[in-house]
Structures are given as structure tokens and as C-alpha cells.
Amino acid sequence: DVKVTQSSRYLVKRTGEKVFLECVQDMDHENMFWYRQDPGLGLRLIYFSYDVKMKEKGDIPEGYSVSREKKERFSLILESASTNQTSMYLCASSLLGTGSYEQYFGPGTRLTVT
């Protein structure tokens, strides 16, 4: 069974803290994605990676960085958390291919920055 796991379901951090969100997939997928989900805005892509050590900026990369040292693991880093980064963060993975493959999602991390 396909599985994407995220390190935390709920996280509360203070403004200015460095925050790490971890995502692991067990499907040997090449592509991995980080999204944030806010009501009325749908999903917005922060970063994605199509290979180890490769990364591409999405629509809203400001204030975030990512790391992909191993194929199965994709980390999202908030260098200095701010209150406007309070959101639901979703990780996803997919096969590489032609872009016709569906994405598989983790359960999400609800981050609150106070």
C-alpha cells in the first residue's frame, strides 16, 4: 500500500524559530512536493524535487527552503518562522514520467506560529 508519512500532525512554534517538517515516502517515487493549504486558496506549491539533491521553486518559496538528501525523504525548512506561515502543510510524491501520474499525499502537518 502506498504511503507518505509526515513527521508531525500538529506543531506549535514561536516566531523566529527554525522549523523542520519531514516527509518520507516508501514508493520509490522520483518526484516530491511541498504544498501549503489555506482556506479558499486551494493548494499552493512551495517547492518540488524530481531527484536527490535537486529542487525547484514553486509559486510561494519565500521564507522556505528544502532538502532532499535521500530519494525517500524531502524536508521543508522554515528558516525563521513567522505568523503568516501558520497553515496546513502537505507533502506529496509521484512517479516522474510525463506528468500524467497522480500525486500521493501525506496526512498533513498543521503548523501554528505564535
Next chain:
Amino acid sequence: AQSVAQPEDQVNVAEGNPLTVKCTYSVSGNPYLFWYVQYPNRGLQFLLKYITGDNLVKGSYGFEAEFNKSQTSFHLKKPSALVSDSALYFCAVRDITDSNYQLIWGAGTKLIIKP
């Protein structure tokens, strides 16, 4: 620019009635189209996709969607709604000529099925 519109924030349907969740898209080339569902406090689950071929696509949980190229639509349908279908539904599109792997997402439609 590529875009996806889900014109209804919320759709209310009585259990047993047919349901439709609307999606229209705009891409410069041909589209790959997807529907996902999100149950409360869960991640998104893939429902179905249109890549090529038959315009009527069947997916999980009895859902289907019809690709209409002239109307640039990909509406999600189910003949008989269940209370358990209540969830948030997202439509997404990718232009097959686009070299990156991004999906463009709609804002989501909340589906409420009343007993």
C-alpha cells in the same frame, strides 16, 4: 496563464440524489485533469484523472467525471450521493506541453450530503 476554477465554494445535496461538482480550466495546450478528495483532518486522496481517450472517466467510490474540451470543463459526478461523500473536493490541471511537473489547483469545493 494556466488556471482552474471551481465556481462553487459549497454544494449541498440530499442523500440519494445525484451530485455534480464543477471544474473549468484554462491551459494553452492539452490538459491532464485530476480530481482529489480531502476528508476532515486527512491528506488528499486521488479520485480519478483524464489523460486521453474516452471523455467519461470512472474513478474511486463510484465517482466519474466528464471531460468537455469545447467547454473546457471537467465536472465531477455521482449518480447517488452518500452522507460519507461529504468532504472537500479539489480539481487540478496540468498542461501536457509544460516542461515542469506542477499541477494547478482549484480552490476546492465543500460537498455536504444531508441525510
